[in-house]
Amino acid sequence: MRTLIVLLLLGVCATWVTGKPTQEKKDRVHHDKDLSDHKHDDSKDFQYDHEAFLGKEEAKTFDQLTPEESQERLGKIVDKIDKNKDGFITGEELKDWITHTQNRYIYENVNKHWADYDKNKDNNISWEEYKNTTYGYAPGEDEFYDVLDKEKYRKMMKRDERRFKQANKDGDLIATREEFTAFLHPEEFDYMQDIVVTETIEDIDKNGDGFVDVNEYIADMYTPDPDEPEPDWVKTERQQFADHRDLNKDGKLDRSEISHWIHPHDYDHADLEAKHLIYESDMDKDDKLTKREILDNWNMFVGSQATNYGEDLTRRHDEF
Template sequence: MSGSTSAGRMKTLSVLLAVTLCSWLVTCVPTQEKKDRIHHHKDLSDHKHDDSKDFQYDHEAFLGKEEAKTFDQLTPEESKERLGKIVDKIDKDKDGLITSQELRDWITRSQNRYIYENVNKHWKDYDKNKDDKISWEEYKSTTYGYAADEEAFYDVVDKERYRQMMKRDERRFKQANKDGDLIATREEFTAFLHPEEFDYMKDMVVTETIEDLDKNGDGVVDVNEYIADMYTPESDEPEPEWVNTERQQFKDHRDLNKDGKLDHSEISHWIHPHEYDHADLEAKHLVYESDKDKDDKLTKNEILENWNMFVGSQATNYGEDLTRRHDEF
């Protein structure tokens, strides 16, 4: 009777642990690979870039689409005041001059604002000691604590799989953590969670992509592994035409050295294709159009004098349609 009771308790415990694990995974999950592996530099606005007609493209590029809508509702005076606060944020080295690189960094951040907002939303889940940083130990404990430490979980999850995922996350965390102290700032933690959006993390994305696709462990990706990432055939089902097209794509455009496999360089060329860096082009455009003394840098006054290109405004419906806080910056 006692053995039966003990077994029943263990079964109940396993069920409770499974439920707890599922709940835990909703908010604190290991980083996951992306099926959409090609990360094109997206354009910065849906509007046509034609400054002879309007500056809407520049507004959305500089501010992001949603924030540009907010500025559209401000008076010119308030728009310029908020632009001045933004310029102070852009000037990272506080030398009073804005370079095209600093502008590019700002534009990139504006375009990825939704990512930063999501990180901020869940920041407190990881920052256990409330020091506004997240250590590897904090992340590991929050994400893997149960799976790593509770023996009962071994009946519910694949222990080895979680250990491998933890190793991979630790490697990525170290890459994102620029100073090597294994304590991430918000910027570094964002790079850890969204490496595809950061230039210095692109090599890590390539490495992880190879690991995801390379099923036989030879360090390269053959055509069958490449196809398997996109298509799993049913039994006795003929391959769809699009799969044949992808095989030809592999042969003609992915396998650059024609050896039948994709190495690190070829994978990089595939998922990070060489194309225009829209943020860089827009930053240089804004500098060119606002640089009165032609020193290839902008002062705060030069930006404010050309404020309408950067942010713009309209006086109509001011106050009635303004829905966002004015003190965001």
């Protein structure tokens, strides 16, 4: 049973458990996901829009379809995007869909391992189910009786329990799929950002003062070899700390500054892509799309190999 503890070390807490690489930069910042590996250049092809709208994996499926099949499937997707069934796709609905496609891999990963935790098959995961499966703990046992570093695992379990409670909105310690996803991937959920900041401080704050000073900040990314000169990138990071991380210039990062660091408020890629798709497809300029407007510009949304990408992707479907 104890072998299941590695699930915690390699999975759930892999991002947050302290473990500094040697001579290697570690990035704690939660950047917006790239919507596509392709450049956003509609003059050449629509591959960026294609992957942004469908998600990278689903885009591969559409690449094998004929134009007719692509349009038929696109129509079904449009029906899903139109949540209020009013016949129009708003910018917010389109943004939500794009965000959903980009997060799909997270939900698929959760679904893949769901049965490992949902022992009683009630389509929920209780804290007890998670704890017993992950730590091999059963009521009445001496906790971690066969583990050398008992205190380490107790702390890890308490940390997991705290995160589980934060993810569990109604406080019943029984997680729905959405709540369990927030537990496993807290960086993806706004209401979990506070716990992410807390865990980040716990990982980096070695002197226990509740702040992150420049040496702790650097130590989280870099461990020097004896007598090794400090690399240029480390010097740059020290300057970044002083110029851009330490906003109040007191020599250390508080919770607000750490949140600003690990959750930068960059522009919203999904929102920009939704606006772009509407701008390019909104024929009557009412700032929303009908199903017909989307299907008329189908190659921007779901272009396939059958369109020969380059040349054919620049033509409207009624030219085929």
